[in-house]
Amino acid sequence: MGHSLKRKEDARFIQGKGRYVDDVKLPGMLYMDIVRSPYAYAKIKNINIDEAMKVPGVVAVVTGRDLEKYNLHWMPTLMSDTQMVLPTDTVMYQAQEVAAVIATSKYAARDGREAVRVEYEPMKPVIDPYKSLDPDAPVLRTDKEGKKDNHIWNWKVGDKQKTDDVFAKAEVVVKEQMHIPRIHVASIETCGCVADYDKVNNHLTMYMTTQAPHAIRTVIALVAGHVGLTEEKIRVISPDIGGGFGGKVPVYPGYVIAIAVSFLVGKPVKWIEDRSENLQADSFARDYHITAEMAGTKDGKILATRFKVLADHGYTDASANPSKFPTGMFSIATGSYDYDATYMECDAVYTNKPPGGVAYRCSFRVTEAVHAIERITDRFALEIGKDPAELRLQNFIKKEDFPWKSPTGWIYDSGDYHKGLLKAMDTVDYHQLRAEQAEKRKRGELMGIGLSTFTEVVGAGPSKDFDILGIKMFDSAEIRVHPTGKAIARFGTKSQGQGHETTYAQIIAEELGIPAENIQIEEGDTDTAPYGLGTYASRSTPTAGAAAAVASRKLRDKARKIAAYLLEVSEDDLEWEPGKFFVKGAPEKSKTIQEIVFASYTNHPPGMEAGFEATHYYDPPNLTFPSGAYICVVDIDKETGAIHVRRFVAIDDCGNIINPMIVQGQVHGGLTQGIAPAMYEELIYDEAGNILNGTFMDYLVPTAVESPKWETGHTVTPSPHHPIGAKGVGESPTVGAPPAIANAIVDALSPYGITHLDIPITPFKVWKALKEKGAI
Amino acid sequence: MLKEITITVNGQQHTLEVEPRLLLVHMIREVLNLTGTHIGCDTSSCGACTILLDGKSIKSCTVLAVQANGKSITTIEGVAQDNQLSPLQEGFKENHGLHCGFCTPGMILRATELLAQNPNPTEDEIRWGIAGNLCRCTGYNNIVKAIQYAGAKIRGEELPSTEPEFV
Amino acid sequence: MIPQSFQYESPGSLAEAISMLQQYGEDAKILSGGHSLIPMMKLRFATPEYLIDINNIPGLSYIREENGVLKIGGLTREAELEHSDLLKQHFPIFADVTKLIADPQVRNMGTIGGNLAHGDAANDHPAVMMALHATVVATGPEGEREIPIDEFFYGFYMTALQHGDILTEIRIPMPPPGTGSAYHKMERKVGDYATAGVAVQITIGDNGVVTAAGIGLTNVNPVPLRAARSEQALIGKPLTEETINEAALYASEDCNPSSDLRGSEEYKRSIVATLVKRMIHQAVNRANNS
Incomplete structure (x- = not known):
């Protein structure tokens, strides 16, 4: 623990020996390419495949009508809505799958795709979510019997009456309308699969880019069980994954079509998306329109918040959330502050845009929540003329008040928010910066300092509240120690770059005293690994990491018994130090873990089960609540609006740290995925539903030039309920960084009466705002 | 109509008959089965397919295999010599310059040329030097560090600390 | 993303290349660096039947x-x-x-x-x-x-x-003594096409009078644009904030940018004006230091 062990997995990646899905090549493999809709909303009048079938190498073209024969043209979403696999009549968003071309080579499949002729009858789409609820808006989901509007659901939490009363009497009330725009995870590896159905054995092996292989196997069995593909006949293999960030949680139509085709032709079928397909059709993240309000006193005490959300879900509700949480963890939006009145409400609507609602490196809508609270807190500070750092220090939940029950019912496990912010202020030299800013303002120069002091909620989750499609959100570890004292451990999670092969080995090494380099970690094969819900929402360390610790402790208990037997003493007379048991007061009488394990195979106590294995399914008693204090300093070029992030200091608290190098690496990466939506990324649609930036030419993923040199540090407030006191960290920075950046930019512009700008805040937006205020 | 081409890949000469439209990256991945070279976009933006063509870093998704006729290619599989990691490979491992590993081969090959041209680049020169390679995981800090480490190694200087500055 | 099939030719001389272009007519395209053409072919926006690769013609790179x-x-x-x-x-x-x-x-x-x-x-x-x-x-x-x-x-x-x-x-x-040049573009991220770009070359005579000026604008007009009025505003006069401002104003007036994801027409005109000023200063600094 606490040691920056170099990663075990790196050797293969730096030598080109990683094995990703597109590297899988099987004998007789066919290639699939997908015809997609140019329209956001249209009737399909005809699909002519004649020319495509003449292309050399093309073996089949599959349409919705073909899948309909097997009742495979629809599939359920994770939120119990329904989604087309391939359409029979109508397309609902641009880039929707319309037909699949199967060929003997990638090139022939693409030629075939170009030769399929589809006749459409375009219809007027619903693009603006606010207009989707208009009485005259066309009802999009005509497939749902009795559906009379585009409203999906309404969700509310908090005490409306109490909150309204506080607002009515408050000295100060501030309000801002914010859009957290539709963005895309854009992992550098796109999505894809090789579906390999073996007709003889009635067995499917599915190599796919998935963050949750076990859950996917169950979903496939639910969708395809009726054609004989029951769960024991399905093996899902998630090999090396080139980044996930939530985008590889859902089941996309392409996977299902590939399975269907492989099932029908009895050959392996590979489908790998292009980047443009990935950006234009795969699950989006965010797209929350939020009205945020805060009530407080003139001297800065926060009294209440209200949040009203309109969620644009696209054509179907395919969000990746725990079943009981249609808005994910949005109700963490009360933030890091001590007050007791809040009310939140969300309406979800259908539009003619791609479905989704994945996390973009965040725990189920926490980013939206944190942006809302951190922006409105700054707005409040601006209103009353108080320093935003001072205001936060005034309102923080105190260290001694944990565990703390939030107004929406979360039990924050632990935290020391004052310590984190003071450390960040000290690192950045906050008061000096404010003095510099005051000088610059006199000269009309634009410099801004922005803060974000956020509380994350990760590690879903306790089985009483958390499930996906009914499956409880535990996770698992299985440890087998071989006779020579070396081990293999398998998990229900799946790393996409988080370094599980190293971190998990370190946890087991810490608990059992076997060197980490002698512990092999495996994930991602449903035939061998124990069942688990996968890796997303920063849940791997809080759940599977905990399972590793508990399974190790089960083995240590067994080891104690064996050691007592071997040393001929009572168990109570033994003491443990990493790697061995020794007799109290006689340290020379000891047995190493290797000796003990060997004995478990060669000389185990009578009546004891032989071998040295343990499995644990860890059901967390609570979520974990990592936190952070971020400070961003920007300089803005008044004439062009260009924004330079001069400094960014991030102090994270993720509890006890297993590997500081990996934790810091996660923070760096998350910060760049924080500046991305804050300043660069947004999926933009025109009124006809055409995506305007569906390639990497225009969807602006930051490079090393845009990404600042991050300054990182940490505080440690262990989780009281996690076996090793860890909290999870992969997503904190993505959650915490955008409001720090937005707050810094708005702070720079605030002398001109600018109180809010929606992210991504581009030079053009800054210039426009200054122009409108007459500042330039 | 197929074209015959002769290409040296990681020191080994290959004579192949290829379609003129075959992209170099597909020749490398699909014909020669060297899958360490990756594809991350359609628009020459991401750099995952970066290789060395006669020592110059190029994006193999935007070059035809026939254009490489008579030339020499280095892919990630050819970077380590005699089982000895290159300074950059070592730098990436020692400094946690990778997470998922998907962009790593392209980054390493791009940085190989960068350091060949300038073994002592400034941080700014490194950042601009890898501006054609997207990484979604690392936030680039440690990639910069990895390249600085490799530079020091190539220059024969004392290696910078690989401990994270995470206090 | 895969191009449509084509016939590939790799002429070894300029004469051979030109004769191939004549022979194949409008269906032929020249392949030089390929980084505009091949992406368009991958998207099948360009579908040439013949590709004439000029990279093997000696003597064209210097x-x-x-x-x-x-x-x-x-x-x-x-x-x-x-x-x-x-x-x-x-x-x-x-x-x-x-x-x-x-x-x-x-x-x-x-x-x-x-x-x-x-x-x-x-x-x-x-x-x-x-x-x-x-x-x-x-x-x-x-x-x-x-x-x-x-x-x-x-x-x-x-x-x-x-x-x-x-x-x-x-x-x-080749520029006479007293010449400096500079280019900058505003871009959304590194490697992007310009929101607006400005190129300036300026020559200052011994008496401080501008003797020559060239100003070109990027991506603010359907065709690449020379800011001719801006050049004339500088030539024959000593360089002052006033003449520089005049040059900037003319360039912003004479271009025809369109509103798009990079910004509004008005924004782009404003960027042109700002960059004209900055690039003149930059070019003059370089002229003075040369």
């Missing part, structure tokens, strides 16, 4: 000075322009512009001839060539001919090159 004229071969890579000592000494604008074109790998393939012959007002070299008063040499069936840069760009993606022509050389007058 940067040299001859009799007071800088000559750049059409096949010269962006990376070679970026690192050329001759250019660094006399034309710092090349280091400015190449650094902002795409990225290092693309610059290892992309050529200056291709950048110009593509006729795209979003490309960066056209504005630079205007600022430097370049002449383009086209070699065709009738031999070589010189085309002044002001007569080179015709319309949207259209140039004075005729079918059968290959852009073989760019000629730029």
Whole structure:
């Protein structure tokens, strides 16, 4: 623990020996390419495949009508809505799958795709979510019997009456309308699969880019069980994954079509998306329109918040959330502050845009929540003329008040928010910066300092509240120690770059005293690994990491018994130090873990089960609540609006740290995925539903030039309920960084009466705002 | 109509008959089965397919295999010599310059040329030097560090600390 | 993303290439660096039947000075322009512009001839060539001919090159003493096409009077644009904040940008004005330090 062990997995990646899905090549493999809709909303009048079938190498073209024969043209979403696999009549968003071309080579499949002729009858789409609820808006989901509007659901939490009363009497009330725009995870590896159905054995092996292989196997069995593909006949293999960030949680139509085709032709079928397909059709993240309000006193005490959300879900509700949480963890939006009145409400609507609602490196809508609270807190500070750092220090939940029950019912496990912010202020030299800013303002120069002091909620989750499609959100570890004292451990999670092969080995090494380099970690094969819900929402360390610790402790208990037997003493007379048991007061009488394990195979106590294995399914008693204090300093070029992030200091608290190098690496990466939506990324649609930036030419993923040199540090407030006191960290920075950046930019512009700008805040937006205020 | 081409890949000469439209990256991945070279976009933006063509870093998704006729290619599989990691490979491992590993081969090959041209680049020169390679995981800090480490190694200087500055 | 099939030719001489272009007619395209053409072919926006690869023709890649004229071969890579000592000494604008074109790998393939012959007002070299008063040499069936840069760009993606022509050389007058040049573009992220870009070359006489000025604008007009009124506002006068402001204003008035994801028309005009001022100052600083 606490040691920056170099990663075990790196050797293969730096030598080109990683094995990703597109590297899988099987004998007789066919290639699939997908015809997609140019329209956001249209009737399909005809699909002519004649020319495509003449292309050399093309073996089949599959349409919705073909899948309909097997009742495979629809599939359920994770939120119990329904989604087309391939359409029979109508397309609902641009880039929707319309037909699949199967060929003997990638090139022939693409030629075939170009030769399929589809006749459409375009219809007027619903693009603006606010207009989707208009009485005259066309009802999009005509497939749902009795559906009379585009409203999906309404969700509310908090005490409306109490909150309204506080607002009515408050000295100060501030309000801002914010859009957290539709963005895309854009992992550098796109999505894809090789579906390999073996007709003889009635067995499917599915190599796919998935963050949750076990859950996917169950979903496939639910969708395809009726054609004989029951769960024991399905093996899902998630090999090396080139980044996930939530985008590889859902089941996309392409996977299902590939399975269907492989099932029908009895050959392996590979489908790998292009980047443009990935950006234009795969699950989006965010797209929350939020009205945020805060009530407080003139001297800065926060009294209440209200949040009203309109969620644009696209054509179907395919969000990746725990079943009981249609808005994910949005109700963490009360933030890091001590007050007791809040009310939140969300309406979800259908539009003619791609479905989704994945996390973009965040725990189920926490980013939206944190942006809302951190922006409105700054707005409040601006209103009353108080320093935003001072205001936060005034309102923080105190260290001694944990565990703390939030107004929406979360039990924050632990935290020391004052310590984190003071450390960040000290690192950045906050008061000096404010003095510099005051000088610059006199000269009309634009410099801004922005803060974000956020509380994350990760590690879903306790089985009483958390499930996906009914499956409880535990996770698992299985440890087998071989006779020579070396081990293999398998998990229900799946790393996409988080370094599980190293971190998990370190946890087991810490608990059992076997060197980490002698512990092999495996994930991602449903035939061998124990069942688990996968890796997303920063849940791997809080759940599977905990399972590793508990399974190790089960083995240590067994080891104690064996050691007592071997040393001929009572168990109570033994003491443990990493790697061995020794007799109290006689340290020379000891047995190493290797000796003990060997004995478990060669000389185990009578009546004891032989071998040295343990499995644990860890059901967390609570979520974990990592936190952070971020400070961003920007300089803005008044004439062009260009924004330079001069400094960014991030102090994270993720509890006890297993590997500081990996934790810091996660923070760096998350910060760049924080500046991305804050300043660069947004999926933009025109009124006809055409995506305007569906390639990497225009969807602006930051490079090393845009990404600042991050300054990182940490505080440690262990989780009281996690076996090793860890909290999870992969997503904190993505959650915490955008409001720090937005707050810094708005702070720079605030002398001109600018109180809010929606992210991504581009030079053009800054210039426009200054122009409108007459500042330039 | 197929074209015959002769290409040296990681020191080994290959004579192949290829379609003129075959992209170099597909020749490398699909014909020669060297899958360490990756594809991350359609628009020459991401750099995952970066290789060395006669020592110059190029994006193999935007070059035809026939254009490489008579030339020499280095892919990630050819970077380590005699089982000895290159300074950059070592730098990436020692400094946690990778997470998922998907962009790593392209980054390493791009940085190989960068350091060949300038073994002592400034941080700014490194950042601009890898501006054609997207990484979604690392936030680039440690990639910069990895390249600085490799530079020091190539220059024969004392290696910078690989401990994270995470206090 | 895979191109449609085509026939590939790799001529070993200019004459052979030109004769192939004539033989195959409009269905043939020239492959130079390929970094504009191949992406369009992958998207199947371009579907040539014949591809004439000119990369194996010797003698088309060079940067040299001859009799007071800088000559750049059409096949010269962006990376070679970026690192050329001759250019660094006399034309710092090349280091400015190449650094902002795409990225290092693309610059290892992309050529200056291709950048110009593509006729795209979003490309960066056209504005630079205007600022430097370049002449383009086209070699065709009738031999070589010189085309002044002001007569080179015709319309949207259209140039004075005729079918059968290959852009073989760019000629730029060597600048007299007291000359400086600079280029910058506002871009959304590194490697992006310009929101707006400005190239300036300016010569200051001994008496402090501007004796020559070239100003070209990137991506703010359907065709690459010379800011002629801005140049005239400077020439023959001492350089003052007033003349510089005038030049900036004229450039912002004379361009015709369109609103898009990069910003509104008004924003782009404003960027043009700002960059004209900044690039004049930058160029003058360099002139004074040269």
